[in-house]
Each structure stands twice: as C-alpha cells, then as structure tokens.
Amino acid sequence: MSFSRELIDRSGYLDEGFANLYDSYRPAPPDALLDLLLHVAGLERPELVVDLGAGTGLSTRAWAERAEDVVGVEANSHMVARAREATQAPNVGFVEGFADATGLADGSADLVTCAQAFHWMEPQPVLAEAARILRPGGVFAAYDYDVPFVIEPQVDDAFGAHFRARASARDRLGLQAGAASWPKERHLEQIRESGRFRVARELVCHGWDEADAERVIGFAESVGGPRELFGDEAPEVEETFARLRETAERVLSSERRPIAICYRIRLGIV
Secondary structure, three states: OOOOHHHHHHHOOOOOOHHHHHHHHOOOOOHHHHHHHHHHHOOOOOOEEEEEOOOOOHHHHOOOOOOOEEEEEEOOHHHHHHHHHHOOOOOEEEEEOOOOOOOOOOOOEEEEEEEOOHHHOOHHHHHHHHHHHEEEEEEEEEEEEOOOOEOOHHHHHHHHHHHHHHHHHHHHHOOOOOOOOOOHHHHHHHHHHHOOOOEEEEEEEEEEEEEOHHHHHHHHHHOOOOHHHHOOOOHHHHHHHHHHHHHHHHHOOOOOEEEEEEEEEEEEEO
C-alpha cells in the first residue's frame, strides 16, 4: 500500500505506548451504526465482516456478537498486538497487513468496514480489494466521527479551539496532516469514481458514550499527532491544550457524563 512514512511518524501511531492510549480513549462504533449497515446490507447476521485499518480492534470487536466471523486487517504491528491482547471473542481475529492486500478469498465478505482510517489509505487500490472480497450485494463502508463530540458547550468550545489551533499551526509550518492526501470529504467521490459499486451514498447517525475529564483529555492526546511535533514554533497549541485540560477538569471533573458522537458513513454496494 502507498502511504507516507513521514506522515505516519508524525501521527504518533508508532510511538511506544500509543496503542494503549488509543484503545483506552477512542470510541467504539455504536449499535446504531452497526444496525444501519446491516439494514443497508439486508442482513441480520453476516457470515463475515472485514474491518480494514482495524487499529487496536475497537471497530472490529464491535461485531463480535453481531456476525459469525470478524477479521481485522491492520499494518501497524503495535496496534495489532494491542488488538489481539484486548480481544477475547473466539470469532474475532486479526491479520497484520495492508488494506489493499488482505489475502482473503474472493466474494467471502458480507461487509467491509473502514473506521476512522480510510484517509490514511490510497483509496483506489483499497476499494478494488474491498470489491474483490465482497459478495454480490455486499457493502463497503468508510465511516468517521465528527470532532469535537457533543459533550458540554464549554468543553466543546475549548476542544474546537485546540484543534483549530493545531490545524492553523500545521498550515503555517508546512506540517502535512494524515488526511491531507485523501481527505474524508472526498471518500464518497472516491467510491463513485472507482466504478466498482452499483450504489454509492452517504448516511449519518449518532451514538451515545460517556466521558469525564480524563476521557476528554486522553482523546485529545490520541488525535492529530503528538504536540511535540510543533516544537516551540506554535505556542498556541500548548496554550489551547492547557485551556482544554482546565475546562474539562473544572466542568466535568471525574463525573461521567453522556456524550453524543456523530458519524458520517460513506458506503458503496457491489
């Protein structure tokens, strides 16, 4: 698979301990999203779900009780190790490899998902592989959640300010983000342009989770690469992160509050 090693290094995904951080604070897909994909596929219980760019298995394990078999495909060995350690379900397994070369049989999958990861992948080879392993009528779905989550107005505002500061600093310093080559806004266009799917459309849904201050801060640490990559050239990144930490600790403290997470699903049906 084509990808930029420099971008991966900047992401922090290969850093020691990052896989544990990711698995601890990132959300798993909600039941509402799984229900929607099953509805589109016309299935109650798929024979096989394949999760590309599976990371630590959050989006893979979600299918454990909903499908006969589930396979997560992930190229980052640290992530795969964490996924295997965290997964107890006997019908869920992981393959260390790239999403455009899964090694799975033609027409073997009912659903191929890609959670918060398609922007890291060269889209056309991955879409070709997804179409190859899907059965007729099978569904490919690349889905992403909106950031910030809907938590509490003060916290949401501080979270948004921090990520706007990061984006502005990246632009000013010429630090390309992981989503720059294949932006999420073009996922549906990429699916259509592949010519491999008879239907391509975008759906939306939301799910519920919980967060306290620690969860908010940990999630912020897991998104967008380590703050250290900005050095001393973007003090506003540290300043807005400090504001986010202070706001989350003041408003939420250790109280677990419900949060809404909004998902955008770009899918194709073969």
